[in-house]
Amino acid sequence: MLKIKNIGKNFGGVKAVDDLSFNVDKGEIVGLIGPNGSGKSTTINLICGVFPVDFGNISVNEQNISSLPTHERVASGISRTFQNIRLFKDLSVWQNIWVALQQDSDQSSGWMREWFGNSKLQKEKIKEILVFSGLGDRFDDLAGNLSFGEQRRLELARAIASKPKLILLDEPAAGMNSDEVADLRQRILDLKKLGLTVLLVEHVMELVMNVVDRIVVLNFGKKIAEGSPENIQNNKDVQKAYLGGA
C-alpha cells in the first residue's frame, strides 16, 4: 500500500536520504532500522510531508502523495507519532483526541456541525479510542499531567483517531522499560489486528525483532538490506554498519 520509489533528500549537501525505495504491503508491520543518523526519521518526515522530497515519489494506495501538504496526507490515510512526544499538553486527554478525530465520510453534516457543533456525539467515539489505548480513566486529565508511558499511549491514540490506513511510529519505545516495551508490542499487534499497516522506526531490537514481519535497514541514507528479522540478524553488511567494522 505504501510505495516509496527512489526518493532523496539533501540537507545542504548532506544526502540524508539517498535513492531509497521500498514497499510496505497492506496489513504488514515493517521495521525501519539503522544506526544513528542513517536517515530513518528523515524518511518518516518525507512520508508525512514535513518537508518535500527532492526527487522520487511516494504513493499510498496508488495515489501519489509526494506533493500534498501534511494535513492532506493525514486525510489520505497516513498518521504518525513523534520521536519526542508532541502532545497538546494544555488540552485535556479527550481534547487531544477530539482535535485529530476525522469526520465520518458517511456523515454529511457539514463543517459547521463538525467545528461548532456539540461535543456529545463525538465523546462516545473518543471514549472508545481512549479505552482501546488503556487511557479510559484519564479522560478529563490534562495531557501534560500524564506519566511518560501514558503520554506515549495518548500519542498513539491520537494517531489512531484520524482513521489512518498506515501508521508511522517514530521510536515509540525510546525511554521505556522492558515491561512497557512488552505492553507496546501488544498494542502494535492490536493495530495489526484492526487491519492497520505499520511502519516502525526503532532502536530497541527487543521490540523490532519480536513484532515486525519484515525489516528495512538504512545506513547513510541508503538501503543496505531488507528481509525477515532472522535474515537481517545474520546479514554481514548490517553487522558491519552497526558495529562500525571496516
Added chain:
Amino acid sequence: MEYYFGILQNIGFHTLLGLSAYLLLLTGQLSMAQVGFFAIGAYASGILTVIYGINIFLALGVGAIIASFFAFLVGFPALRIKGLMLVIATIAFSEIVRLYFFNLRWLVEKDGVEVGPDGAQGFREIRYFAANGWEPSHIVSFIWIVVILVLFALWWLDRVKAGSVLRAVGEDELAAQSSGINLTVVKVSAMTGGGFIAGIAGGLYAHSTTYVDHNSFTILLATFAVAYPILGGLKNVFGTLFAVIFIQGILIEGLRFLGDYRNLLFGLLIILVMNFYPKGLINIPIFNWSKLFKRRDL
C-alpha cells in the same frame, strides 16, 4: 458620573482589543496589527455615519467587515513568519494604516459645515450618538452589551471543537498538522476573527469619543492589546477582562493620586505578576471564583 462612564467605556474598548489579540494568541500568533484593524474600523464606520448618514449598527457591522477583510489579507503572509518576525511585520502594517489615515483627507459639506477625515487635523464631529439623542448611559450600555457578546462568543468557542483546534495549533503546529489540521485555514480564520472584533471596537471608540486622529492608533495601543491576554492568561477569556480592569481601572485610574510615581509602580506590578503568576492573573487565588465558569462537562 461622566467620569465613571468614561472609565467604563475605556475598559470596554480595551477589553475588545485585548480579546481580539487573545483569539490570535490562542493560535500562537503575537500580532501587533490589532491597532491597525481598530483604526480601520474606526475610520470606516465613522465615514459611513458621518458622510453617508448610515445607521450606527449597520456602520459598525460594515466597519468590522472591512477590518476583518484586511485582517484576512494580513493572515496569509503572517502564515510564513512567527515570533519576532511576525511582531515586526504586524507593527509595519499598523504603521502603514496609521500613516494612511494621517494623510487621508475626505471632506464633504453637510449643512454648511465640512465634515470627514481631515488629514493630520483628524476626523472630527463623529456625532451620531449626540445627533440621535443617545444619553451617556445608553452609550456605555451599548458598548458593554457588545463586550459581553464577544466575551460570550469566545467563551463558547472553547466548548466546541474549533476552540480545541485553535489551542492545538498554538501549542504545536507540527503535531496539529500531523493530526490533519489545515494550518492555513485555522490561522487565517483566527486573524480574520480578531480583525472583526478589533474593527467593532474601533467603530465604538470613534463614535463615543466623537473624534479620532492618527495619534489614537499608535504602537503603544497595540502593545496594550497583546499585554492584556498575556498578563491575564490564556486559560479563558476572563483573564483578559481581569487584566484590562487591573491595568486600566486600578493601575491607570486608581493610582492617579500617585502622580508620576504611578508609572514606576505600574511597571513594578506587571513584573511582579509575571514573576509570580507566569500563566496570568487568572491563576491568582482571589480569582478562584472564576472556577464557576470552568468547563464542567463530563
